Amino acid sequence: MQVVEVKEEETALVESFGVQRLVRTRLVGPVQPGEFLMVHAGYAIEKIDQEEAAERLKLWEELLADEEAWAGGT
Amino acid sequence: MAVQQGITSGRRELERFRDPELVRRLLARAQRLAQRAADRLGHRPVIMEVCGTHTVALSRSGLRNALADAVELKSGPGCPVCVTDYRDIDLMLALARLPGVTIATFGDMLRVPGSNSSLERERAQGAAVEVFYSPDDAVALAAARPDRQVIFLGVGFETTAPVVGASLEQAAAQGLTNFSVFSAHKTVPPVMRALLADPELGLDGFLLPGHVSTIIGRRAFSFLGEEYGVPAAITGFEPVDILLGLSAVLAQLVAGEARVVNCYGRVVREEGNPRAQAVIDRCFAPAEASWRGIGTVPESGLALRPAYAAFDAAKRFPVSVPPPVIPRGCRCGELLRGKIKPTQCGLFGRACTPERPVGPCMVSSEGACAAYYLYGGRETETD
């Protein structure tokens, strides 16, 4: 879920698939608009590191390409 | 816990981690690794998923069937509703029958059978049972209804405990005297030690729960490799995540290594979420807990600390129940210990279906029996 707006009392407005709702941010600390959050039972429980995700997928693409070339495409 | 309590994340991320072409290539890679692992072990690798959300994701994505010839996947004690002991369910039902009490619960608990009733049935007979998405909503109900005693049923692992704890702190800050928690929370590392103490377990590796790890961190599971020599991987719930996690375990089996690899780095940190851990620590203390099918496990439960005694439903409403009546033929207990698969239960799909569940593993959206029934589990027929 992506933070749309930071509200008072450790709450943020988030959006996912076009649906907006409020979540509590006390378990993750201050958040910024644009950040992605993992949400459980109305509380953000962690920030999602989008860069890490993109970096990891890129590494896998490279590794798979290497391995598949090595294995002759099988 | 995605289905039960709605863990959600970003859309863009979901698309990338579901890419069919990447899934196809990673599946082929996992199959190659599994073959090499099998050659080294002398048998098809046996990997346990210790998370109900993985159980469902493996079935729903079709990966369980696609991998059936290469890897034997077993479900463990990863569904919080399923591992809740019969006696605790009966105690919850007894609480629901108390005058002036409103039971507040996550939806998954509603149809779980106790000895001779369920919350759903109690509600039909007049008990006040309300389903909430967040424990915060139960606190709001207590604030709005001072004439009712609102008891929240705390059922879940380390992912749920800090959320319930935060709500409890909220209730305390508001000075509410009509809100309490029945804490049946459980913690995952101690029950894994209990499983590993069984010399006949016969597991080669673990797929570890991404959401629990989000809270407690990779470090909290490192004992699996260091003390028990069992390889494991923490991973998320999209098909790409699951294949990366399985491959990380299989690659270790090929290389003869045993570590806990974090394949869910976009969410799980080495030390977990310190704020969430602090809330757990302020509200709860480790306590002995009883697990369905596994028995009592030291330090595997979370009891409310004495400072929160006024919010402890077990202390405020001491109900007693007779010894539980366990449904005949239900093999949930063996299932949760990794001894059998759902289709090996004689009641599966016959006397026990999601419409008429006999045991909790068929009720919960995260239960292995429900996942196999809804999405098929053909590989189990050959075992």
Ligand code: SF4
């Ligand atoms: S199929 Fe039903 S009766 Fe059998 S183990 Fe599963 S929940 Fe229990």
